[in-house]
């Protein structure tokens with residue numbers, strides 16, 4: 001479904017992606033991992049056409065995404081940092097996004113599942129970090145798309161909201177959807193991910209299942225296996 005070939009991206013002298021080759025098949029959950037600043041968000045944004053690569057190609061369903069934009073209608077994206085207009089009420093923002101996207105949506109059930117009813121009339125700049133993240137999640141899951149990209153979805157969530165998020169992911173995965181998820185919460189990754197994609201020094205350093213990673217690093221503990229990759233002592 002997603003094919004990335006020889007992708008390079010630098011920000012002035014900072015070479016962030018240095019020849020990334022990656023293939024993501026349809027269906028399942030891919031965790032994109034790597035240290036802070038390793039280029040996870042940059043890679044995600046390149047897939048979304050929000051970051052223009054210096055070199056390389058990205059194909060989505062066999063089509064080159066370069067200079068295209070319509071393909072984005074079929075991707076849901078949860079940004080790592082959501083810059084909501086602070087003066088809007090939660091209900092106004094949800095309505096605005098529904099109007100903008102002009103595709104079928106189902107926000108009511110999600111609002112209820114995340115317990116957001118009491119906040120609908122509140123302005124976004126008055127919300128706590130975790131509540132903002134719940135709004136961010138409602139905006140992402142209220143549309144039906146085959147590809148869902150979540151950049152640090154667990155940020156600020158309390159344990160109940162985290163459970164709701166995991167249920168939502170499992171529910172949508174069952175429909176055959178594909179997820180790209182970044183997270184620094186290894187317990188969450190271990191629970192949800194089918195495959196790990198590990199970015200280091202601008203390249204894909206490892207791609208495989210958690211079991212394959214454990215075998216490679218000789219570490220049964222997932223967190224330690226990831227730490228071993230980062231330390232490059234495998």
Ligand SMILES: Nc1ncnc2c1ncn2[C@@H]1O[C@H](COP(=O)(O)OP(=O)(O)OP(=O)(O)O)[C@@H](O)[C@H]1O
Nearest residue numbers: 011014016034035036037038039040041042043080
């Ligand atoms: N718009 C930009 N302009 C300049 N540099 C940028 C820009 N976006 C990202 N970078 C740089 O690119 C590198 C990779 O950043 P990126 O946000 O992709 O990392 P990340 O892996 O998502 O990190 P984190 O785990 O902290 O979310 C960093 O050095 C960052 O400073």
Ligand SMILES: [Mg+2]
Nearest residue numbers: 040041080151
């Ligand atoms: Mg990031």
